[in-house]
Amino acid sequence: MKKSDKKAARALQSRTFKRVLLYIKPYGLFVFSSLLCAAISVAAQLIVPIFCGDAIDYMIGRGQVDFASVLRLAIAIAVVVAVSAVAQWILAACNNRITFCVSRDLRNAAIRKIQKLPLSYLDSHPSGDLVSRIIADVDVFADGLLMGFTQLFSGILTILGTLGIMLYLNLAITMVVVVLTPLSLFLAAFIAKRTYRYFREQTEVRGQETALINELIEGQKVVQAYGHEEQSLRDFDEVNEKLGKVSLKAVFFSSLTNPSTRLVNNIVYAAVGLISALSAVSGGITIGQLSVFLSYASQYAKPFNEISGVVTELQNALACAARIFDLLDEPDQVPDAEDAVSFSSSGHVQLKDVAFRYVPDKPLIDHLNLDVKPGQRIAIVGPTGCGKTTLINLLMRFYDVNEGSIAVDGTDIRHMTRHSLRGNYGMVLQDTWLKAGTIRDNIAYGRPDATEEEIVAAAKAAHAHGFIRRMPQGYDTVITENGGNISQGQKQLLCIARVILCLPPMLILDEATSSIDTRTEIKIQAAFARMMEGRTSFIVAHRLSTIREADVILVMKDGHIIEQGSHETLMAKNGFYAKLYNSQFGD
Structure with missing residues (x-):
């Protein structure tokens, strides 16, 4: 892709994202509730490894198990997990509300737009493509938006919370994580830039295929009357093959994200485990703290895998949203003049x-x-x-x-x-x-x-x-x-x-x-x-x-x-x- 094309694609993606935020803005209360529940859920999940680490320290050594302290920690863990479960339930309800309200608003805006479009636009654009934008593209956008709200916020909060606690517990071990983290972010960003272009092409070709299918279904009597079945199948195969190729590219690049970030995260986990073990051997940390660091290293790595998948879905969602906004940005028919009058005609x-x-x-x-x-x-x-x-x-x-x-x-x-x-x-x-x-x-x-x-x-x-x-x-x-x-x-x-x-x-x-x-x-x-x-x-x-x-x-x-x-x-x-x-x- 040319440099100018890349710049234009980034600008379009940025504009699309800003417009999506405008559609989300009316549901700010649900967004706030979602963020609050995500923070509560993440905080609860991050407290559990500390309790588990303390419990391990209370159980080390034969005959030295502090059953009272272990029982107290087990009850605390149960309460925290219950709080986390309730928070996640409310989080899911808020995210679903936001997603489907925004999808409803987009479809309403698209239908209202069609009522305002000049007849020349409708005459020059396949009805199947318009149906694809309002139905299929909004559905894909909703799926990406829901995944973004469900996993993106929680993932970011988990990463930040994990780093904060690890910094508090041990600076040296945390620095290993901080040094290796940019590699995972670089890989995710590198792949995401390429997936957006392919997902946008995919949505465009899918609209062409929907238009062709709509055309063939409406005109099936004529197709059969003129023995055009084979040519119709060839036309469909051509568009379908084109969709298959561009979809394969989109899926291929998007599927690289998860294993790439998973590899980096496994390296981070191994490095944390090695350094923590050496520190425990030298008496720098306890065995319980070693288990805490390993748990946090795992929790820290997991959101990167989820976020990489979310970024891929968001690329697809933004590509679909761009097609919807293209429709919404079409100029309306010339509005009625300010001095326009209503009348009952005599027929002259x-x-x-x-x-x-x-x-x-x-x-x-x-x-x-x-x-x-x-x-x-x-x-x-x-x-x-x-x-x-x-x-x-x-x-x-x-x-x-x-x-x-x-x-x-x-x-x-x-x-x-x-x-x-x-x-x-x-x-x-x-x-x-x-x-x-x-x-x-x-x-x-x-x-x-x-x-x-x-x-x-x-x-x-x-x-x-x-x-x-x-x-x-x-x-x-x-x-x-x-x-x-x-x-x-x-x-x-x-x-x-x-x-x-x-x-x-x-x-x-x-x-x-x-x-x-x-x-x-x-x-x-x-x-x-x-x-x-x-x-x-x-x-x-x-x-x-x-x-x-x-x-x-x-x-x-x-x-x-x-x-x-x-x-x-x-x-x-x-x-x-x-x-x-x-x-x-x-x-």
């Missing part, structure tokens, strides 16, 4: 010299002008890719225009609240969306307070009541995510019923009957005709027979309106619209 829509492009150097809509009077039915037709759906996205302000303006009732929509603007539109799209829940909940999605009678009336108007009544539990039938257990046409009827229930002053119908049979479509068109009376309506259609009664037909090509007028007027012109119509129905 004006587009003035509108220009828009998804990619800066590829214009899509250019110099588009349109004046729609209240109550007019505007049909939008044209070849695929001409900008019909893009125009709908601009009207709903899912995207903002690059140039020009769109006004409703004379007010630029950028000076209206998005909630108010979209509340004045009812929209039925070709791509239906239903949430997991009952049929009743899905119809009432836009009006949760609707009565049973209103829901049934909307379903009847959309000609959905018949098939709903035949469902096992009627309106209480639970449909799976995105309506997986009903047909595409039935899903579209439910979406139409949802709009009929709300009945806002303006309507957008984007191929709203594309998945419905011809007989039902005729009935739906009649329902739409009644629904559109007195309402401004924008109708996108490829089947031109469905828009013959529109007041104005806009013919779009390459982002421009090249023709407009009624069906009869456009047919009389014998232009582009006439060619489109005749291509469907003949001369």
Whole structure:
């Protein structure tokens, strides 16, 4: 890795750690309780070797055992161990509380962020990768954070407490420990720097694999219909192999930490044992104190092994946290203007010299002008890719225009609240969306307070009541995510019923009957005709027979309106619209 890349990685890791601390800050009381319980537990564990050493001194020499003193020390040891056990129980409870509260806060922040992100971000990022960040990455982060709180604090306090007591008991023996300790720290730091990069790569590739799996599961019918199973398996194997390689590197380097520090710690233990034994032989310390030093040498070494494992997990946790923070740092959609107003529209829509492009150097809509009077039915037709759906996205302000303006009732929509603007539109799209829940909940999605009678009336108007009544539990039938257990046409009827229930002053119908049979479509068109009376309506259609009664037909090509007028007027012109119509129905 280049020096600049290493510096950037360290800076990112530092920023990520500081932000994690900000998420922990609200739970300061639990952090304090955790530290206090860790200190109590460690102090209790450090006192036990002293009691054991004193007990050994009371038992040395045949016939010289002081049973009373040994019994007193045994009781003291039992009490101290009980205190340590209670402290560790409270410590675990506090650490779990901190970890899972922080994880909950991160997921809440991520979900709130998704609600604020511009549609352009969601269109350009795989949904599987976003799911991986919110679910898998937060889980890995939680595991690392929990291990950090559970073992890191206790380990550090154990090291410091052990050194303090050993310094108090014997300076010379303690200096051996102090001299050899930096070697263990150096090894742990050396390995940790390399593991972070591999863990970050691992989380990124895991997100790619999740996105691919999500894509294959959603499109399995198409995959099988086109015999693409083998290619899909090859695509998955490629990503999976990549994940395997980067995971192997991450695990390999992280697994070096424990045996490396264990080797150094065993050297420290052996050195302490040798020097303590020589000191005991010369009468510098008692046999009991020798056992105390050996016990402390073991206790001193153990946290280094634990901390090395914790550091590895924290590297992984920070790498996952960085991906979550990347999502949280994405710029929000342009907020509502300070003077943004809420309104109820009469349906007068004006587009003035509108220009828009998804990619800066590829214009899509250019110099588009349109004046729609209240109550007019505007049909939008044209070849695929001409900008019909893009125009709908601009009207709903899912995207903002690059140039020009769109006004409703004379007010630029950028000076209206998005909630108010979209509340004045009812929209039925070709791509239906239903949430997991009952049929009743899905119809009432836009009006949760609707009565049973209103829901049934909307379903009847959309000609959905018949098939709903035949469902096992009627309106209480639970449909799976995105309506997986009903047909595409039935899903579209439910979406139409949802709009009929709300009945806002303006309507957008984007191929709203594309998945419905011809007989039902005729009935739906009649329902739409009644629904559109007195309402401004924008109708996108490829089947031109469905828009013959529109007041104005806009013919779009390459982002421009090249023709407009009624069906009869456009047919009389014998232009582009006439060619489109005749291509469907003949001369």
